[in-house]
Amino acid sequence: MKIEPQHVVSVTYDLYVDQDGTEALVESATQEQPLTFLFGAGQMLPKFEEFLSPLSTNDTYDFRLTAEEAYGAHDEEAVANLPIEMFQGADLPEIGAILPLQDNQGNHFQGQVVSIAEDSVIVDLNHPMAGQPLHFKGTILNVRPATPEELSHGHAHGADGHQGH
Numbered sequence: 001m002k003i004e005p006q007h008v009v010s011v012t013y014d015l016y017v018d019q020d021g022t023e024a025l026v027e028s029a030t031q032e033q034p035l036t037f038l039f040g041a042g043q044m045l046p047k048f049e050e051f052l053s054p055l056s057t058n059d060t061y062d063f064r065l066t067a068e069e070a071y072g073a074h075d076e077e078a079v080a081n082l083p084i085e086m087f088q089g090a091d092l093p094e095i096g097a098i099l100p101l102q103d104n105q106g107n108h109f110q111g112q113v114v115s116i117a118e119d120s121v122i123v124d125l126n127h128p129m130a131g132q133p134l135h136f137k138g139t140i141l142n143v144r145p146a147t148p149e150e151l152s153h154g155h156a157h158g159a160d161g162h163q164g165h
Helices: 046-052 148-153
Strands: 007-019 022-029 035-038 060-065 079-083 098-102 108-116 120-124 134-145
Touching: 046 060, 046 134
Parallel strands: none
Antiparallel strands: 007 022, 007 035, 007 134, 060 134, 079 120, 098 108, 108 120
């Protein structure tokens, strides 16, 4: 079946990034644990979906996204100084730790601790893969129409349409 908006797509992939001049595998989705998503629902990188859009079940793919097409350039200004008081009653996070954060509008995002000062914790708000071109290789395992429930929820409920628990 061909990929179309409002269809649920299950894929395998290997994601490579450039590390010191060689491509390194950083993430995978396997046949046993595929990436399953509602196509066209805005959950995936737009360019990722654009490359998959002409494909059908059992097709393979191999494409690259520039940093701008993926998570954007690394923004040196995208740092936050979190007051040390935020961590009272808890251990201070370690450098490199990923913190779940929320802004005043209720949007959830993550930040990576880059340093700890006397009165604040400095967090990098860039996506961990910002500034990096991405190389995807994989196979389209399954394409099926989304169920009415999936469409109303705006996301896939697994490869077969049922939420796993």
